[in-house]
Amino acid sequence: MGEHICNECGLILIEEIFEQTILSMGKDGQSIRSADKGYLGSVISGEGSYKFNRFGKSSIIPKNISQALSHCRIVLANFSPSSSLKERVDKIYMEAYRKGIFGKFSYEDRATAVVFYALKERGTPIPMKEVMREFQVNPKRVRKIVRKLNSLYRNQINYTEVNPAYQLEYHVLQITKDRNYLKQCLDVLARFENIVSNSNFTKGKCYYASICWITTNVFERREPSRKDISKLCSFDEKNIYQQTKSLLALIGKTSVKQLRGKDVNKIGETNV
The missing domain is CATH 1.10.472.10 (Cyclin-like)
Known part of the structure; x- marks a missing residue:
């Protein structure tokens, strides 16, 4: 068949290129011909045959x-x-x-x-x-x-408990693709999650939007504004204001301006 095998290492040397065709045989010993376009070594007709697509053998999934x-x-x-x-x-x-x-x-x-x-x-x-x-x-x-x-x-x-970080990221990405802002929001969220978990505070629909608005102020950013957040997250601006006010009450504050430039890790501590 144009092959030589080394008895010591098993290496197969092919001296002549050849092509082999395999056909299914009927009970009478005659080959069964098919119009299917199979590949070398494939079953192209009869029981057990399969079709091909341009990626190879087709999936067995219906x-x-x-x-x-x-x-x-x-x-x-x-x-x-x-x-x-x-x-x-x-x-x-x-x-x-x-x-x-x-x-x-x-x-x-x-x-x-x-x-x-x-x-x-x-x-x-x-x-x-x-x-x-x-x-x-x-x-x-x-x-x-x-x-x-x-x-x-x-x-x-x-x-099933909601993953806060995922929910916040979902809201942030509706506002901006700025990854640094997202990180800042996550830092603020982590701080407030700790505060909220030790209180009777009930999160409203605008909770994550409020975290974004607080972040804008803590890190003294010019944007996004509360109006931007309201528009891009599809929340009423007044509702974001009310939710933010409720969050601030947990740390003894009345305005987000009181948090401008503060260390996020110290939010909620006495005299901060």
């Missing part, structure tokens, strides 16, 4: 499942590219699919609901209107699937 998971990844890419969450989204979809939860809902409905649920389960919830933005789906249909998922997992997400 087409409908593959399409659904692709829709999930499209939605998820807008919020979290982490491989661990991708795996969790795939698992949620497959478990729900096997339970017959999806019925006749579209791929877009399913993907939106699964990603929304997975994000909330991880403690990094995103408003449903944001998750629905990719496919512009019907909110009622998505909520119906989410309720079924919640039932499947025994209301687990109702007891």
